[in-house]
Amino acid sequence: MEAPPGFEDDFKDGEVCQLKKTLYGLKQSPRAWFERFTEAMKKYDYQQSNADHTLFLKKRGDRITCLIIYVDDMIITGDDFDEIKQLKKDLATEFEMKDLGALKYFLGVEVLRSKEGIFINQKKYTLDLLAESGMMECKPADTSIAINHGLQITEGAQLADRERYQRLVGKLIYLSHTRPDIAYAVSVISQFMHRPQNNHLEAALRVVRYLKGTFDHGIMFKKNGHLEIHGYTDADWAGNPMDRNPLLGTSHLLEET
Structure with missing residues (x-):
């Protein structure tokens, strides 16, 4: 001192x-x-x-x-x-x-209990994100990212506001803790944090528009009497336009007592 x-x-x-x-x-x-x-x-x-x-x-x-x-x-x-x-x-x-x-709210995560199990979501956090980004009155999107989006850094493309982009994607990364349905979209847009372009910002705002129609979604941990975990995965062939690596998609069904 x-x-x-x-x-x-x-x-x-x-x-x-x-x-x-x-x-x-x-x-x-x-x-x-x-x-x-x-x-x-x-x-x-x-x-x-x-x-x-x-x-x-x-x-x-x-x-x-x-x-x-x-x-x-x-x-x-x-x-x-x-x-x-x-x-x-x-x-x-x-x-x-x-x-x-009993735990009800912690760091933006809401915890609800019922006879079926425990449900966690970030409803308030999502609504605050919509309000902060000025998307509260936007039209909801059906999916979090476009099919065959082909997002990459294009030479000569107009750059987006990097500070705004990084702040928005950072909030989406935290939100994906209880929203695995946006995990893939967030993983894609987070690749352009160092040099975001307008099409990258549009993709990030599409995730926000998808959240507008699904703000109350979350994860349900059901009481099934066992601790087995079932996982499902799928992949394409050289689907990443930047490095030609395959795109791997996974979804997990978590079951716990």
């Missing part, structure tokens, strides 16, 4: 302040807070995931407890209900916490 105003004369060349207590808004605060939280989780015998450092896991026999945190919001889940109850008590002794009950 730099010396506070009025204390500059008390410091020699090369001397700085040592941060002993984090303050909200400082650049060091998120790192210091996460280090403190990680220490607490490890004290309760939780293992930090190598794939995602914000995910902590604990196994007891054949049961597992999972905690994932984003800034100061966290989700606790698993099939070890005694451990979940104990973890809440332990964390309450370390930090000021509030239990909001």
Whole structure:
């Protein structure tokens, strides 16, 4: 930290302040807070995931407890209900916490429960995207991308607003977490982030028009009594116009208890 105003004369060349207590808004605060939280989780015998450092896991026999945190919001889940109850008590002794009950909304993802299973979607996020892009009154598209679109970078074509394009595609990438039906279209338009042209922007806006008619779609995790996963795939022959690689399409039916 730099010396506070009025204390500059008390410091020699090369001397700085040592941060002993984090303050909200400082650049060091998120790192210091996460280090403190990680220490607490490890004290309760939780293992930090190598794939995602914000995910902590604990196994007891054949049961597992999972905690994932984003800034100061966290989700606790698993099939070890005694451990979940104990973890809440332990964390309450370390930090000021509030239990909001069953998960309903997290980082733009809505969670709905029924007797059939769990349904997740990003309806509000999609409507906000439509409003931000000025497409709330647009005519819906039947598909997310045109058949045989042939999108590529064309020499001499008019360039689109790169900042607008990157912001729009970034939001579509996040939306594809609960919308696998737009995953292929988003993967195509994301290839032109460095040099978007008008036809690329039109393709991105087509995805938005498709969302206009399907804003309430999402993923349903049904209770089927087993954990089998069924996958389906298809591919063409040298369908990518830029590198002549085959285009691979996959769709998955996820089934869990």
